Amino acid sequence: MNKFWVGTNWKMTKTIAEGSFYTKELKKIAEKLSNIELFIIPSHTSLVSIKELTENSKIHIGAQNMHWESEGAYTGEISPTMLHEIGMNIVELGHSERRQYYNETDESINKKVIAALKYGMKPLVCIGENSTQKKNNISKETLAAQLIVCLKGLTAEQVKHVMIAYEPVWAIGEDGTPADAAYVEEIHGFLREKLKDLFDSKGNDIPILYGGSVNKENFLEYSKLQDVNGLFIGRAAWDIESFRVILHTLNSQVYR
Numbered sequence: 001m002n003k004f005w006v007g008t009n010w011k012m013t014k015t016i017a018e019g020s021f022y023t024k025e026l027k028k029i030a031e032k033l034s035n036i037e038l039f040i041i042p043s044h045t046s047l048v049s050i051k052e053l054t055e056n057s058k059i060h061i062g063a064q065n066m067h068w069e070s071e072g073a074y075t076g077e078i079s080p081t082m083l084h085e086i087g088m089n090i091v092e093l094g095h096s097e098r099r100q101y102y103n104e105t106d107e108s109i110n111k112k113v114i115a116a117l118k119y120g121m122k123p124l125v126c127i128g129e130n131s132t133q134k135k136n137n138i139s140k141e142t143l144a145a146q147l148i149v150c151l152k153g154l155t156a157e158q159v160k161h162v163m164i165a166y167e168p169v170w171a172i173g174e175d176g177t178p179a180d181a182a183y184v185e186e187i188h189g190f191l192r193e194k195l196k197d198l199f200d201s202k203g204n205d206i207p208i209l210y211g212g213s214v215n216k217e218n219f220l221e222y223s224k225l226q227d228v229n230g231l232f233i234g235r236a237a238w239d240i241e242s243f244r245v246i247l248h249t250l251n252s253q254v255y256r
């Protein structure tokens, strides 16, 4: 795979003003990146202004969630039509916080994946086992089930537009513990095999990003692992200076 993806989900941080300042700096950084596909996932209120700011840049913009219906009586939701209208390239689906706090299931994520593809957006499908599943040695079974259901009904042709983010729930956020590199490599290898089982050789074309407490100390090690085709970063990318260091280093080291 010759692209290395690096992106950040801002979660519920950054006002429009804060996000604009950050994005103007990121644009300058992006001009110097030749080996990286860079994306940011702002909150819904910032999407239009951040999209405008990044016109004519190499930065892809995505939304953090959406409904699967194109319109309807779903108060508080945002539709694929609406995201398509404002030129979104990516939509993040099934982040563990959405699963945990808003009861998202693999089945609802599957409907969203199909809707995103219909509107020409790349679904970034987040999967990951929680600490209990890991303790019970059912990480791989859990991840396989998530892949099977979230990607159900997709053709090999469609699936090449999908990206996967493997984010172990126990590694995410303030209380998370960064995963060992060897574990990440083992799981990414497993996911690659599973994708090939499901989609034959097209399974090789699906980028698998790693996320969960990626930081300035560990990003380089993760980036070099087999079948890690990108990094999905939260806190360590929210500060533009910290993200600058990560991006510059990766750009000079990424090789694929």
Ligand code: PGA
Binding pocket: 009, 167, 171, 172, 173, 174, 176, 211, 212, 213, 214, 232, 233, 234, 235, 236
């Ligand atoms: P983190 O968040 O890097 O702050 O752990 C990662 C994520 O939730 O995607």
